[in-house]
Amino acid sequence: MSVPRYWRETRYRYRLIGEMCTECGAIFFPRRAVCLKCGSVELEEYKLKEIGTVATWTTIRNPPEGYEKYAPYIVALVELDDGVMVLTQVVDIEPEEMKTGMRVEAAFRKVKEDGSSGIIEYGFKFRPIIE
Numbered sequence: 001m002s003v004p005r006y007w008r009e010t011r012y013r014y015r016l017i018g019e020m021c022t023e024c025g026a027i028f029f030p031r032r033a034v035c036l037k038c039g040s041v042e043l044e045e046y047k048l049k050e051i052g053t054v055a056t057w058t059t060i061r062n063p064p065e066g067y068e069k070y071a072p073y074i075v076a077l078v079e080l081d082d083g084v085m086v087l088t089q090v091v092d093i094e095p096e097e098m099k100t101g102m103r104v105e106a107a108f109r110k111v112k113e114d115g116s117s118g119i120i121e122y123g124f125k126f127r128p129i130i131e
Helices: 003-014
Strands: 017-021 042-048 053-060 073-080 083-092 103-114 118-127
Touching: 042 103
Parallel strands: 083 118
Antiparallel strands: 017 042, 053 073, 053 103, 073 083, 103 118
8 A cells, every 4th residue: 555545534534424326325344436236425424423233253263374462352343332343353351351232432453563663553453332
């Protein structure tokens, strides 16, 4: 990815921003150029809800290269309160404590460090809501 594109896209990396079709009301994440429901190109930015429910999840014990030091970690499909499904990592919980139906909220966290250069990448993950 080019440096200019990286900085242009930063806003979307750090926030849950999708697109909403002004024709049919469908909401998409990640952002799209065309509505997958009606084919319209009339889309506007939509700030997604930051709270949702775990629909399903898994524990990654054999991660891809570069993520070995983070294992084991949890990846979940979360249905946000506005109906959008998001694939995300769940943090601040042990794998044996995870449950389908658990309420979670977005959190800004470190995603990874870039090897020898030490550049830290941040993004959103989700954590359990303590009730």
